[in-house]
Amino acid sequence: MGERCDFFDYDNCDLCGECLSRCRYLGLDLKKAREEMKRLIDGRPTKVVHRRCISCYACDAFCPRGCRPYELIISAWHRRYRERGLPVRASYLMPASQPNFRTDLVETMSPRERELLRRWRETPPEGELVLYPGCNALALPHLLDAPFLKEVVISGDFDLCCGEMYFRMGLFDVVEQVAERLTRHFRGRSIGTMLFVCPAGLNMFRNVLPGLFGAEFSFRTRYLGEYLWEKVESGELAIVKRHSGRVAVHDSCHGRILGEEVQGSARRLYAAMGLDLVELATDSAEGLCCGMAAGCNRYRPEDMYRAAVREMREAARTGADELAVYCGGCQLTFSLMRWLHPTRQPVRHLLEYLKEATGEPAYYPASRRALRMLGNITVKAFPKMLSRRTYRISIN
Ligand code: SF4
């Protein structure tokens, strides 16, 4: 019997195998899925899961009993980190590193975007409606530069990380530090509702940090898309320029976990703007990952590339004109991979569509920004690929 995972519900799991048999990366039938689950629960080495899992998180959404099989899988990576640390080749991609692949993008931004970052950094998180930008929107500040957000206080900086990347990599000790830091940061602040543009941030603040890592937040949490959909539905926010064309809808990993609030409101907004939606999976819980999380298992860029290309090919097969995303991380990942595997579908963010539809000028910097990101990663991370050195992350 191996070390038990603190987060998996051992008592409630009936070994039905649904979680792993529905996984689109493992390729297991129900019988093999049950065997693999048994191995995971017993703490024995798996035959398939830890070779093929790309950390997409969907198995948590598949489990009908809410047992958290995902956490059970990634707890093996937690043990690996505790024993060996993290390879230095991953350091440039970690939010705790300064600079990192996102902060290095600031120099590519317009003066207006840099001014927004300064303002958000200096604005205290106080008010009835506060928005946590998270590092993906901080890398794409234009997303939040919209008149329809004028009633919202935006507050945050790159060093106020939600810990999502650490969680997905199984670096539970680091997530614990993040939980402590964020609890301290928001303690005593007068905040009614915290809005999240990024489903990852929403899931971390609502479920993961308080539920698994002891964070304490006194505010309500809500997805920005749902807030905006209400404004559109009530007529408070007018669609003045309808879009046309077909878009393939890509769901984020955390969107799948959060379900209707995120997936439903994003789709309603796309449709209200005139977009014709094409689904990439029969069941939206079974959609594929953008590839960002695929590096969590072996820390290898080729795993991220393969996962991204698989989803981009699925999107291309639909014949849709564009690939629509609502997560800035998915947009940056696809935009980067399109430089390596060109497709004819531009990748557009929900808020880019909405800004245009509400009368704002079109501005799509993600593709060029992703090219710079690719260049930076090539220069700053690839030279460390062969290094055997490891390190540990410290947040506080
Ligand atoms: S995290 Fe994703 S890839 Fe890994 S086992 Fe679960 S569903 Fe499959």
Ligand code: SF4
């Ligand atoms: S974790 Fe959930 S879906 Fe997976 S075997 Fe257990 S009960 Fe079934």
